[in-house]
Amino acid sequence: MAETEAVKSNPRPIIRIGLFFMSHSLLVSVVCYVAGIFALLLLPILSKNTYISENALMPGSASPMLSNDDVSEANRFMNQISNLDSSFSRLRIEVPRLIAHHISAMGGEVNHHKFGPQLKKQHPLRFFTIHDPGTIQDNFTCSSLGTNTIGIIRAPRGDGKEAILLVTPYNSSKITTGEVLALGIGYSIFSLLSRVTWLAKDIIWLASDSRHGEYRAVTAWLREYHTPLFGGLGKLQDELCLEPSSFSEGKPLETIDARNLDTFRRAGTMAAALVVKVADTSSELEKDALSIYAEASNGQMPNLDLINIVNYLAVYGQGLRVRVEKMYSFLHSHWLKGLGGVFESLGKLAKSLNPEWNFDISIAEYIEGSATLASSLYNQALGVPTGSHGAFRDYQIDAITMEISHQMSSNYRNRQNELLTRSGRLIEGVIRSINNLLEKFHQSFFLYLLTSPNKFVSVGVYMIPFALLVAPLPVVAAALFSAASRISSEGQVATSTSVKNPSNKFRSWRWLAAAKTVFIVHFWGALMTLLPYLSGQIPEFTPATGVWLWIVLPVISLLLFTFPRRKGSQSSTAEWMYLKSVTIAAAFIGLSLMSVINFATAEIGAILLVPMCLMAAPLSIKIQSLRTIVQGACNLIFAFLGFPPLTFFVLKGAIQDLESTSIGEFWTWMVSLWEWSSATYVFICMVHLPCWALCAVTLLQRS
Structure with missing residues (x-):
């Protein structure tokens, strides 16, 4: 009996590490995401010279x-x-x-x-054929x-x-x-x-x-x-x-x-x-x-x-x-030039400490490599030959x-x-x-990114930023689930009038309601993939009409998915925590599956989805502290930028000029992805859009 109690009090090291990460999930999230972005910016420096393997x-x-x-x-x-x-x-x-x-x-x-x-x-059932x-x-x-x-x-x-x-x-x-x-x-x-x-x-x-x-x-x-x-x-x-x-x-x-x-x-x-x-x-x-x-x-x-x-x-x-x-807009980027100067100085410092540390790179080489890497990443993520x-x-x-x-x-x-x-x-x-x-x-590589005609980044290197970006997702999901279960358990104990209350027996299954909501939203995202096919059956359908469909349908669906909450504050808190936990788990699964199909799409998707999913929390009407204000502002920014049509225009504005852009260009782009059977189209409709909708539902919850 004493041995059993000792085992319970001293869990295995891997469990203790997991509990430590869960208890410091906020710190783990910030460190991993920042490290992932930093590792992505380091890729032009970590690129190797090409060589003939055969x-x-x-x-x-x-x-x-x-x-x-x-x-x-x-x-x-x-x-x-x-x-x-x-x-x-x-x-x-x-x-x-x-x-x-x-x-x-x-x-x-x-x-x-x-x-x-x-x-x-094109028939939907023959999408990938x-x-x-x-x-x-x-x-x-x-x-x-x-x-x-x-x-x-x-x-x-x-x-x-x-x-x-x-x-x-x-x-x-x-x-x-x-x-x-x-x-x-x-x-x-x-x-x-x-x-x-x-x-x-x-x-x-x-x-x-x-x-x-x-x-x-x-x-x-x-x-x-x-x-x-x-x-x-x-x-x-x-x-x-x-x-x-x-x-x-x-x-x-x-x-x-x-x-x-x-x-x-x-x-x-x-x-x-x-x-x-x-x-x-x-x-x-x-x-x-x-x-x-x-x-x-x-x-x-x-x-x-x-x-x-x-x-x-x-x-x-x-x-x-x-x-x-190359991504020519990167060649004239001032922030990239400044970053290249920092890396150039660090490379010279490292070489002075140890001549074998050959990390020195000039500003021009870094900018050129970054522009080529961004183009290679974009063209692969687009999924169009x-x-x-x-x-x-x-x-x-x-x-x-x-x-x-x-x-x-x-x-x-x-x-x-x-x-x-x-x-x-x-x-x-x-x-x-x-x-x-x-x-x-x-003999040689099939998974790689080019930084120049004679330099490349292999999959063993560029998977590190992706792993760092998505690492916080399972940690935060587990931490939220544990916290929601504890809150739910305390609420059950407080409201229980009898030891034989049946609700105590099934309190651990309350996350199924959140899982049902997540499943319905992702099923709705699957139906959204049929829009190009259905629009082909409508005469005189214009790209502008398609964009308005992409705006109106998610908003209407968002109102339907925001179900009435329970009156108890503890119950309401547990519900949104369960919902966010299952949403983060679904995002992690979606990004992991996409990394098998198209790693570049998963990499860019992780940059956009991870902060949006991790930051999502019910908006508070009352101004309680500076942290509440900052968190609410970040949530609104991510909710705005995370909506796929707006994400498209923001990224297009960052890469190209928006002066000649029309509102129907997003629909034309999505239809082209559909016609080319690009897996990126499926990712946007079945992973990105549902995650945005679920995060928006979380924002509208009552804390």
Whole structure:
């Protein structure tokens, strides 16, 4: 008996630690949240230099084989495209025929792939599924279809089980100079690879018709590549929508069997894909630049080794300046400049104390790294692909978009030849490195944030701020639940007139009422996710109407969720504490689940939701102390900023200019997230909005 009492009086160390944190939950919350924000600001300093993990890639180990003859052939090919009739009815016919003719002349296999525009309608039950590109309108015409042209080179040293894809998008409605250059680069690479003997993987050249969008053209072809379609567009196989013609040179085009063109051809499993684009407008740069876009849907990223070999070959092989997207508003931020100065001073101090502590960073480097990190975090959190390369990640294929920007020059012809040579040799080197792989990319990172083209933050580092941000949630939830149970127990003892009172037996289950409220609010949030689908059924529905729905429905629902409270002060206090405890627990679960789907969304969501949930408390009409005033003001600020439409406009104002913003822009943004099947849309409707509503209900409680 004495041993049992000793065990009860001396709980295990982990329990004592938990009780200590619960008793000091306010201090734990402040320390953890501030530490999480500080750790997030430290990420540009903690970033590491990129390195190639897979030794088999061996970038730059072989000399480029692309010659001036290949460039000359590419120039002739580009001239043929430029000399075509610029009318849309001719371009959509002539460009695919011209590309197919040259692919066939080089000994490659060629076929056309027809697809229609993507329908806007989306069923809620198929939210996370890949859109079916075979679904087209009943009244389609041949002129409304896009035509991809696909060329395949069978590897002389391969077994046909693997392939490398090269994508060059162009708009058949009005082809631009940059698109012609991209097609020329694709032609020169395909021409070279059709003659080499070292290929171990098949090469696929996809000249994608982007008249319905670059992403649409690629995803339609990918869907049929992996899931053959029967019916739908298959009925067009009997008729060829391309008409015979001749080119400006006066030589008739050789006849290609229509049945061969319409026979869908496949190669092996794709090891990687490269989307090549050339910027239409030249910019005043010190030298030619290469922009890399890597973000795919729901924060997915390609293997870091793919970016590393492109960066290595571009910088050290072709002398290109490599760029990744930045949050340009951060580059002129005064507070970020001041923070960079503090970190620079601390880094110098640390290095003076110990030369091995290499934490020194200049102000310019910190600002540049922070702007790039913010852009990488934002693009991943948005969940929308930054280019047509995003379609490949849905099939677990590593892909990036390479956009080349060239200098302005009076000698355009020489600059064009130089651009073709440098770009072609770069892509040749990347393909040669991927060709060396015996398996898919797997050695390097898939979860990372970029701070520059050659620096990154791995998931093991950037998960620390998130862990610190959400750490207070379970602690505060447990502390509130314990306090509410104690208050409820004291109230039961005070009002009990008999030992046999049944309410004493079930007093520990009073939190179920709060859990029921939380469940109803989250179910209401799930119904809010259907707004874009329901709005599509309403004729003449405008974005402004959608925003007003987002404002009116939550306010009405908020009034319904604020149930009448009991008259006893102790009972009322216990009820709002139970409600806040379950709300915080639900927020913790929602953020944790979101971190599995899209870590960047969870990171940004934690910054917004954690202080709002922790600060929520019933507003007091009576001014009792300075703490009451500050707490009430903070609650009102968080309730105002936490409402999703207002959060959108505040963040947009912090990043961009609000002068050109309309009230319907929030609805347009939400609908775009819905159409792209972004998990961020689900997070906003089913985690962020319910947490805001529950915090608002807590504010309206009677303390």
